[in-house]
Amino acid sequence: MQEKKTMGMNGFLGLLLSLALIVGGIYGVFSGLEDDEVANGALVLLGVVAMVVGLVVSTGVFVVQPNQAKAIVFFGRYLGSVRKPGFWWTVPFTSKPQVSLKVRNFNSKQLKVNDVAGNPIEIAAVIVFKVTDSAKALFEVDQYMQFVEIQSETALRHIASQYPYDNHDADATSLRGNTEEVAVELQRDLQARLAVAGVEVMEARLTHLAYSPEIAGAMLQRQQAAAIVAARQTIVEGAVGMVQMAIEKLKADGVIELDEERKAAMINNLMVAIVSEKPSQPIVNAGSIY
Numbered sequence: 001m002q003e004k005k006t007m008g009m010n011g012f013l014g015l016l017l018s019l020a021l022i023v024g025g026i027y028g029v030f031s032g033l034e035d036d037e038v039a040n041g042a043l044v045l046l047g048v049v050a051m052v053v054g055l056v057v058s059t060g061v062f063v064v065q066p067n068q069a070k071a072i073v074f075f076g077r078y079l080g081s082v083r084k085p086g087f088w089w090t091v092p093f094t095s096k097p098q099v100s101l102k103v104r105n106f107n108s109k110q111l112k113v114n115d116v117a118g119n120p121i122e123i124a125a126v127i128v129f130k131v132t133d134s135a136k137a138l139f140e141v142d143q144y145m146q147f148v149e150i151q152s153e154t155a156l157r158h159i160a161s162q163y164p165y166d167n168h169d170a171d172a173t174s175l176r177g178n179t180e181e182v183a184v185e186l187q188r189d190l191q192a193r194l195a196v197a198g199v200e201v202m203e204a205r206l207t208h209l210a211y212s213p214e215i216a217g218a219m220l221q222r223q224q225a226a227a228i229v230a231a232r233q234t235i236v237e238g239a240v241g242m243v244q245m246a247i248e249k250l251k252a253d254g255v256i257e258l259d260e261e262r263k264a265a266m267i268n269n270l271m272v273a274i275v276s277e278k279p280s281q282p283i284v285n286a287g288s289i290y
Contacts, residue, residue: 002133003135003136003198006080008090014058015087021053024047025046025050025051028047029051030047031047056093059093059094060094063086067100068083069131070097071096071098075093101132106148107125107207108149111160113160115164117164121165121209121212123209126204128201135198140198144197147194151190155193162185163182165209183205243267247267
């Protein structure tokens with residue numbers, strides 16, 4: 001089922017028609033009561049019919065507020081929707097369920113899920129959406145707001161289980177390190193789930209992301225250890241480059257000729273001085289190293 005426009009008339013014309021019929025019916029009833037017996041019954045009957053028709057006509061009058069849509073349903077048949085704000089008249093004896101077209105926010109609860117590595121994490125998101133098809137929102141799902149909430153939490157659980165919480169590999173996607181990519185993926189997943197309800201997902205963002213309390217301490221130590229290892233790796237790579245550059249510079253300038261044993265001693269001293277966490281204490285050698 002898809003939304004379609006329905007025919008509507010100016011509500012003031014419908015209201016005037018209804019009032020005219022009711023007033024005319026009342027006048028006919030009172031006029032009939034003053035005539036002879038034959039004319040009395042005819043006028044009273046005509047007046048009663050006019051009043052009934054006027055009351056029936058008045059049931060077709062309705063108001064549409066800004067950013068609101070009303071679906072016109074005639075004895076179980078969907079006739080169409082009216083989106084334009086104003087005072088309208090349509091077919092009598094129709095129900096007119098309404099749906100808001102305003103932009104809405106939905107803040108999900110903090111969910112406890114497992115990431116792709118099996119680590120329990122806490123995650124939450126905010127979903128910005130609006131209804132674009134009133135017919136689908138009203139008739140394709142039972143309660144579209146409840147449907148949005150359940151599907152949002154389902155999509156959030158699905159996305160959280162596809163990526164690790166954190167990853168030191170620069171080429172790998174993680175929940176913490178790639179928030180923009182994760183938000184785009186979450187929005188795409190949500191849009192596919194909510195299309196049946198006539199809902200457009202305008203934005204989806206993570207608002208909370210953390211390890212569960214029972215493993216938060218252990219994961220903090222793990223992150224610190226990984227950071228130390230990564231820092232050490234960078235220091236060692238830099239130290240090797242500096243040592244190599246020093247040896248090549250001495251050789252190119254012809255300052256000193258180093259045999260393999262002296263190169264090994266020099267490399268050892270430079271590596272210790274550069275890699276060491278504490279300041280090194282220089283030792284002045286006044287004699288030969290042999």
